[in-house]
Amino acid sequence: xxxxxxxxALLLLTVGVLTALIALLVANxxxxxxxxxxxIHTLKTATLVSDPLFDxxxxxxxxxxxxxxxxxxxxxxxxxxxxxxxxxxxxxxxAALTATLxxxxxxxxxxxxxxxQTCRTQFAALQKTRRQIDNALTLPLDKRNPTLPDRxxxxxxxxxxxxxxxxxxxxxxxxxxxxxxxxxxRFKYDLRAIMENSGRERALIGRLIVQNADATPTERAKLxxxxxxxxxxxxxxxxxxxxxxxYPAITLAxxxxxxxxxxxxxxxxxxxxxxxxxxxxxxPFAADFWFELSEETTDSFYELKNAVIKxxxxxxxxxxxxxxxxxxxxxxxxxxxxxxxxxxxxxxTYRVIRPINGIVAALLAAMQxxxxxxxxxxxxxxxxxxxxxxxxxxxxxxxxxxxxxxxSDDAIIxxxxxxxxxxxxxxxxxxxxxxxxxxxxxxxxxxxxxERRKEEQQIIAQIRQGKPVEHFETxxxxxxxxxxxxxLTVSPIRDATGNVIGASKTARDITxxxxxxxxxxxxxxxxxxxxxxxxxxxxxxxxxxKEPLRGIHNHSRFLLEDNADKLxxxxxxxxxxxxxxSQRMERLVNDLLYFSRLGRQELAIQKTDINEVIHxxxxxxxxxxxxxxxxxxxxxxxxxxxxxKPRVTELFRNLITNAxxxxxxxxxxxxxxFLSTYASPQGIPYxxxxxxxxxxxxxxxxxxxxxxxxxxxxxxxxxxxxxxxxGLTFVKKIVERHGGKIWLESEPGxxxxxxxxxxxxxxxxxxxx
Amino acid sequence: xxxVTAHATxxxxxxxxxxxxxLLYNFLKYTDWPQxxxxxxxxxxxxxxxxxxxxxxxxxxxxxxxxxxxTIRIIHTIENAGSCHLLFINADEKSSWPQLLESLKGKSVLxxxxxxxxxxSGGMIEFGKKGDHINVNLNMEAVTAARLRVQDRLLxxxxxxxxxxN
Numbered sequence: 001x002x003x004x005x006x007x008x009a010l011l012l013l014t015v016g017v018l019t020a021l022i023a024l025l026v027a028n029x030x031x032x033x034x035x036x037x038x039x040i041h042t043l044k045t046a047t048l049v050s051d052p053l054f055d056x057x058x059x060x061x062x063x064x065x066x067x068x069x070x071x072x073x074x075x076x077x078x079x080x081x082x083x084x085x086x087x088x089x090x091x092x093x094x095a096a097l098t099a100t101l102x103x104x105x106x107x108x109x110x111x112x113x114x115x116x117q118t119c120r121t122q123f124a125a126l127q128k129t130r131r132q133i134d135n136a137l138t139l140p141l142d143k144r145n146p147t148l149p150d151r152x153x154x155x156x157x158x159x160x161x162x163x164x165x166x167x168x169x170x171x172x173x174x175x176x177x178x179x180x181x182x183x184x185x186r187f188k189y190d191l192r193a194i195m196e197n198s199g200r201e202r203a204l205i206g207r208l209i210v211q212n213a214d215a216t217p218t219e220r221a222k223l224x225x226x227x228x229x230x231x232x233x234x235x236x237x238x239x240x241x242x243x244x245x246x247y248p249a250i251t252l253a254x255x256x257x258x259x260x261x262x263x264x265x266x267x268x269x270x271x272x273x274x275x276x277x278x279x280x281x282x283x284p285f286a287a288d289f290w291f292e293l294s295e296e297t298t299d300s301f302y303e304l305k306n307a308v309i310k311x312x313x314x315x316x317x318x319x320x321x322x323x324x325x326x327x328x329x330x331x332x333x334x335x336x337x338x339x340x341x342x343x344x345x346x347x348x349t350y351r352v353i354r355p356i357n358g359i360v361a362a363l364l365a366a367m368q369x370x371x372x373x374x375x376x377x378x379x380x381x382x383x384x385x386x387x388x389x390x391x392x393x394x395x396x397x398x399x400x401x402x403x404x405x406x407x408s409d410d411a412i413i414x415x416x417x418x419x420x421x422x423x424x425x426x427x428x429x430x431x432x433x434x435x436x437x438x439x440x441x442x443x444x445x446x447x448x449x450x451e452r453r454k455e456e457q458q459i460i461a462q463i464r465q466g467k468p469v470e471h472f473e474t475x476x477x478x479x480x481x482x483x484x485x486x487x488l489t490v491s492p493i494r495d496a497t498g499n500v501i502g503a504s505k506t507a508r509d510i511t512x513x514x515x516x517x518x519x520x521x522x523x524x525x526x527x528x529x530x531x532x533x534x535x536x537x538x539x540x541x542x543x544x545x546k547e548p549l550r551g552i553h554n555h556s557r558f559l560l561e562d563n564a565d566k567l568x569x570x571x572x573x574x575x576x577x578x579x580x581x582s583q584r585m586e587r588l589v590n591d592l593l594y595f596s597r598l599g600r601q602e603l604a605i606q607k608t609d610i611n612e613v614i615h616x617x618x619x620x621x622x623x624x625x626x627x628x629x630x631x632x633x634x635x636x637x638x639x640x641x642x643x644x645k646p647r648v649t650e651l652f653r654n655l656i657t658n659a660x661x662x663x664x665x666x667x668x669x670x671x672x673x674f675l676s677t678y679a680s681p682q683g684i685p686y687x688x689x690x691x692x693x694x695x696x697x698x699x700x701x702x703x704x705x706x707x708x709x710x711x712x713x714x715x716x717x718x719x720x721x722x723x724x725x726x727g728l729t730f731v732k733k734i735v736e737r738h739g740g741k742i743w744l745e746s747e748p749g750x751x752x753x754x755x756x757x758x759x760x761x762x763x764x765x766x767x768x769x
Numbered sequence: 770x771x772x773v774t775a776h777a778t779x780x781x782x783x784x785x786x787x788x789x790x791x792l793l794y795n796f797l798k799y800t801d802w803p804q805x806x807x808x809x810x811x812x813x814x815x816x817x818x819x820x821x822x823x824x825x826x827x828x829x830x831x832x833x834x835x836x837x838x839x840t841i842r843i844i845h846t847i848e849n850a851g852s853c854h855l856l857f858i859n860a861d862e863k864s865s866w867p868q869l870l871e872s873l874k875g876k877s878v879l880x881x882x883x884x885x886x887x888x889x890s891g892g893m894i895e896f897g898k899k900g901d902h903i904n905v906n907l908n909m910e911a912v913t914a915a916r917l918r919v920q921d922r923l924l925x926x927x928x929x930x931x932x933x934x935n
Contacts (some may be wrong), residue, residue, distance in 0.1 A: 252836045259832035260794070266828055268789035272786050284785050285902050292925050298793060299922075 008353040023334055030330045037323040039177045044173050044316045051309050053167045054192060057160045058298060059093030061199035064156035065294075067133050069206040071149040074141045078210070081288045083137070090130065097163070099121060101463075104170055115169045121161045126159050143580045145308055153203070164192065174711075178319065183244030184312045188305065190237045195301050196228040198261060202294040205272055209287040215272055223273055227265070233259060246311055253307040260300035264293050355384045359391055409484075411507040414493060417460065419444040422502065431509055433479030451478045463492045463503045473510060484513045528695045529600060538596035542589045549589060553582035559592060583678035591726040595710065598733045603644040610638035610652075610690075613645065614672055617653045630668040632662040637672050638690075643738055643758055651734045654727040655692040655754050662752075663696030670694050678755065681745065686757060693753040699746040706740070731756075788903055789883065789896050790825040792926070796879060796894060799923035802833045803916040806877040807854055812837040815844050817869065818859030821883075830871050845847055858892070860884040866892070877915050888930050894918075895930075906930045 005013070066086045070079060081653035096406040113451045129152055136144045168189075201223055208215055215223065241247055241254060267289075271283070303359045405412045421444055431449050432439075439446070448456050452474060459469050471491040475483045481509050486507045493502040556578045559567070567575070611634070618625070618632055625631070652672070659670040671693040678689040697708065710729040731754075735742040738758040746752035793814060811833065820826065820843055838862040842853070847869055850856055856878050858866060863884045870891045873880065881889075883896035888908040893915070895906040907927040912919055 255833040255838065259834065260798070263791050263794040263829065263832065265826075270787060282901055283787055293795070295799070296922060464864065505869045547923070618815055 008348060011348045015341055015344045017740045019337055024335045026330045026334045033323045033326045037320060040316055040320045043174045043177045043181060044313065045172065045548055047312055048099065048311065050167055050170050053163055054098045054188065054305055055092055056100060057163050057192065057197055059089050059096060060160050060173050061196065062295065063089040063093055063170050063197060064153060065206050066152050066291060068149055068203050069210045070137055071133065071144065071152065072207055073210040078287065079137060082291065089139065104166065107170065109170065109173055112169050115166045117669060119166050122159045123164050128154055129155055132442065152320055160196065180245050180310060180315060183240055184246060184308060187237060187240040187246060188308055190233050191301065191305055192239055193233040194230050194237065197226040197233065198259055201226045204286055205268060208272065209283050209290055212283065220273065220275060222653045226272065233551045235698065236395035246308060249311045250307045252306065253304045257300040257304040260297050264297045279633060279720050286312050352384060355388060359388055362395065363391065412504065412687060413507065414502055414504045415444050416502045417464065425645055431507065447474060447476045449483065459490055461488055464500055466492050468492065476507065484509060535596045535600040538592055539600065542593035542596065545589050546586065546655065549582055549586050552580060556582060574730065585747050595726060595730060595733065598737065600731065603647065603737060605642055606645055607640060608645040608648060609640045613652055616639065617656060619658065625660065628660045628668060629666060630670060632656065633669055633671045635673055638672070642757060647734045651731050654731050658727055659694035659696065663694055665695060668695065688759055691753050691755045693751065695751040698748040698750050699744065699752050700748050704744055780912060786822050787825045787902060790822040790829065791882065792905065794829060794832065795923065795926065796881065797839065799920040800879055801856060801918040803877050810837060811839050812854045813842060813852065814855045815842045815850065815861060816857045817844055818833060818851060818862035821859050845852035849875050850878065853878055855879045855881060857902065858882040866890065877917055879917055893930055905930060
């Protein structure tokens with residue numbers, strides 16, 4: 001699956017979308033809470049505006065009761081007491097009604113205007129009736145319109161109900177806002193029923209007192225019905241207060257209002273409500289006293305109503321505060337979300353993507369061979385910082401490799417499998433004369449002479465199989481067409497999956513080496529020729545010298561034999577001396593001849609058991625060894641080696657003979673051994689060392705080198721020496737012909753040990769098997 | 770006529786006690802006791818001597834007035850009178866009144882009775898008669914001396930008198 005978006009875009013998009021989603025959810029919640037807040041606010045205003053309607057209704061009912069009672073009485077004292085209170089109640093009712101209807105007119109609810117209008121019309125009619133009442137009160141009882149009291153009572157009741165309708169019409173628009181507030185409104189409505197019905201009771205009782213009349217059965221039935229309605233309303237109010245969460249806030253106010261009501265109606269219960277009771281004019285209190293008592297009850301209702309209003313307002317305040325808190329917290333949440341979003345943008349852009357881009361740019365530059373430095377990562381402890389550090393370390397290594405390649409004396413070139421050059425270092429520039437810019441992208445054939453292009457194909461074929469080509473010496477061509485000797489090392493370049501995708505070539509200029517090699521061969525040949533000439537000269541000289549020497553010897557013998565009688569003693573002595581010297585001369589010449597042969601003849605290399613060699617020498621020298629009371633000791637078996645057997649036999653024989661000869665002990669021991677490793681007293685390590693050790697008189701240090709020179713003999717103190725002094729020279733020559741080295745370790749009186757090796761630098765000489 | 774009148778008078782007598790008992794609630798409601806002399810939760814109404822209210826006072830027990838629950842106690846000794854907030858003295862106990870008055874000095878107890886001359890002799894609220902109607906007299910000096918305060922609402926129901934003794 002391809003991803004068309006960059007990681008940066010994806011991350012930013014994800015964070016952005018998440019933030020937007022959260023913001024949307026939060027904004028929705030804020031919006032809803034805001035709407036709710038608005039509703040709560042409206043509800044609060046609505047209750048503030050509409051609650052005075054209760055006052056209106058209550059004042060109207062008080063006015064109704066008093067006016068009603070006054071119409072049945074023409075006692076001036078009674079009128080004097082009650083009339084000011086009637087006026088007061090009228091004023092209060094009018095003020096509350098006018099203000100409240102005015103406030104409610106601002107609400108544009110369908111139906112409300114009509115209700116308000118009806119209320120106003122009824123109010124105007126009521127004022128007319130009030131004037132009629134005032135007129136009637138100035139007349140004696142029998143002159144008053146007998147229908148006026150009941151008409152008044154009905155008009156006020158209707159007015160009260162209309163006020164209630166206005167309230168209901170208004171408040172129905174807020175019923176759905178909050179269930180608790182709705183229940184609290186219903187409680188107030190229920191309380192209104194208590195007040196209305198108890199008001200009717202109060203009015204009728206007042207009238208009965210004023211008239212000094214007993215209640216008719218119909219009136220008593222009314223009283224009982226109203227009281228029943230009040231009792232039911234109390235029960236409903238208790239339930240509504242419970243559901244409307246008004247308890248415990250209004251518990252005491254509720255109980256007190258009910259206590260007060262129960263108390264007052266308890267006082268008059270037996271007087272007015274018990275059927276059959278007849279009092280005549282004997283009521284125990286006056287009407288004003290009754291009105292005072294009943295108004296006090298009304299006050300307790302007011303207190304309860306006010307407690308409920310206060311509670312509703314408190315509840316709405318709490319709702320409002322809660323909505324505001326929710327809005328505030330959501331606003332903070334929104335701000336935090338955006339801050340987090342921007343911080344994430346910052347982190348993604350500046351702490352992740354930008355450093356990664358920097359690293360990528362650096363690595364791209366590095367791939368193109370440009371020296372680069374890693375971008376500075378501010379926070380080295382985070383993941384990107386660690387990545388940068390690791391890549392920085394890689395980069396240092398890469399720079400080092402680039403520097404090594406650049407500063408290498410060898411030309412280092414890389415190319416694709418098609419032969420297209422991909423890199424070209426400074427030495428390649430020096431060697432071939434082309435610079436990197438000229439060569440990168442060119443074909444490698446540019447530096448391969450046409451006749452060697454096949455060879456390049458073979459190299460590529462081998463590389464394709466993953467095999468490197470090492471030290472392949474060939475010729476290449478520089479910019480000026482000059483041929484250059486080079487040694488090539490070609491290695492495959494693999495990709496991450498191991499496929500060969502190119503080759504790196506290291507080309508070393510071996511022109512100088514080739515020249516030196518040629519010179520070396522030339523000098524070696526010259527030296528060999530010179531050596532051969534020298535050996536030939538020695539051979540020819542010694543061979544040719546033998547002829548005259550034999551003549552001298554023979555003629556001296558003839559003189560001695562043929563002219564013995566003619567010669568005096570002195571002459572015989574001199575002639576004998578001549579014979580001896582010529583014989584010695586011959587031996588010297590023979591030795592010289594043999595020595596020259598050692599140098600001239602090729603070694604006959606064969607597998608040779610050194611134990612056998614020593615055994616042969618023992619047999620040959622049997623007589624000599626017995627005579628000198630000498631014994632050969634071999635502590636450990638000796639190895640089988642490849643060497644020239646006769647020469648090595650001669651080598652050991654010479655060393656054994658010397659060891660016996662230069663030993664003045666009565667019993668002599670010659671020890672022959674082999675050490676796979678040996679370190680000389682000077683600390684030089686050797687491998688595969690043979691030794692021949694005697695217990696003779698030893699050789700002073702100053703002679704350790706000298707004794708290997710030809711014809712050199714050490715002083716002959718014992719007189720037993722009869723050799724020519726070439727023995728050790730031969731030994732040295734044989735060792736050297738085998739590519740080995742010989743030396744000795746000795747001190748006078750402590751015996752001598754000769755050490756030698758038979759391995760040389762060349763493989764065709766002695767080899768330990 | 771007579772039996773009817775007698776019946777009516779008897780009834781009236783009965784209703785007077787009913788109304789007097791009810792009025793005690795109004796006295797409690799519109800009287801302020803000095804701070805500390807009454808608890809937040811209850812207020813005590815006492816009757817000194819036998820209960821003259823024929824059971825009409827009993828419904829008042831447990832009712833709420835000024836956020837306090839009303840308790841009713843019948844007491845017969847002067848020593849117990851001090852812990853009451855409203856003390857109704859049975860007219861039959863008139864002879865104990867001077868001693869009671871003495872013992873209540875300095876105490877905030879609203880004293881109520883219905884014997885003649887109660888208010889004149891240092892009592893605070895006296896139930897009397899004015900024609901057929903119950904008349905309530907209130908001795909303001911006695912009320913003030915007991916550090917009690919009556920509200921205007923109560924004053925509308927009563928006739929304020931001044932005691933000759935104090």
